[in-house]
């Protein structure tokens with residue numbers, strides 16, 4: 001088990017900059033996730049850590065060992081890095097039994113027969129494959145096959161796991177179960193894990209920390225809670241959370257001593273505790289963000305004292321399990337509120353309140369979060 005450090009990493013394919021000056025430190029034993037839309041550079045970064053790809057610039061460190069540096073002309077081969085990589089389209093050998101599939105990397109390395117039996121048995125136990133060791137892949141379910149591929153990756157006791165969308169081939173239900181199993185397994189083994197996904201729910205539920213990438217650039221690194229509660233910019237705010245955060249264009253105005261966000265259809269006071277941070281933006285265009293769960297129907301708030309509810313029309317009501325999503329509209333402003341229940345009907349007007357302490361404010365010019 002080791003930490004992983006990436007310093008000023010850059011990789012360009014022709015004219016496409018896949019990674020632009022990436023800096024990152026992954027802690028020993030951490031479950032770290034690269035999250036971002038298709039083409040943002042996740043796989044490229046992983047391949048550079050594995051040594052399957054040489055970057056144009058920058059360094060990769062595994063613990064105290066420098067394994068890649070174009071400047072210092074260092075390049076350690078993938079075999080010598082002791083990392084295990086599993087791809088989305090993992091291949092397990094169809095003509096081999098589960099036992100032989102898992103044993104394969106040890107055999108290639110010329111391990112002792114008795115050591116191989118010991119290690120394969122232990123790995124199969126860990127993954128719940130003990131009863132299936134004599135079967136061939138075609139006699140297994142998708143999830144079981146996926147666990148065999150995982151078994152083959154972990155049997156070598158690597159220092160680092162690199163997993164590229166390993167659950168993408170599984171159906172939705174199995175993916176949820178395997179997600180939990182994989183996280184438990186990672187905790188038990190304590191192996192530093194770098195995991196790639198474009199699925200924000202997967203990232204939020206599994207990761208110790210997440211790096212959100214876009215177009216080869218890091219948008220934010222943080223724990224799932226940090227990304228959710230304190231997104232650094234509009235991209236992260238919109239990418240994480242489902243249904244996504246509501247965004248409304250507004251202008252910051254000052255009336256007397258009080259700051260207001262004026263969105264034309266409604267005006268909402270800036271909470272006094274954050275007002276000092278906004279003082280210099282008076283007259284500027286801003287974007288206000290509020291998550292659907294931080295909007296309420298006034299009726300459902302006991303003893304409400306807010307004066308500034310917004311009266312909006314209910315467009316659609318979507319039931320999603322324990323919640324309802326109210327799609328609301330007023331003029332050019334539309335919002336989604338997540339509520340537990342409602343008596344409102346489509347076409348009716350409702351008074352909506354927001355929790356001002358949950359408000360996010362972004363600079364429209366830079367897209368960066370101000371509060």
Ligand SMILES: Nc1ncnc2c1ncn2[C@@H]1O[C@H](COP(=O)(O)OP(=O)(O)OP(=O)(O)O)[C@@H](O)[C@H]1O
Nearest residue numbers: 013016017018037038039040041042043044045198
């Ligand atoms: N061998 C290659 N030759 C040219 N361009 C490439 C090559 N591999 C990747 N790219 C480009 O580099 C960028 C990053 O690709 P990468 O595979 O790292 O993305 P990704 O985040 O893993 O995407 P996905 O979620 O679709 O797997 C993309 O624009 C891609 O088209």
Ligand SMILES: [Mg+2]
Nearest residue numbers: 042043044164
């Ligand atoms: Mg990829």
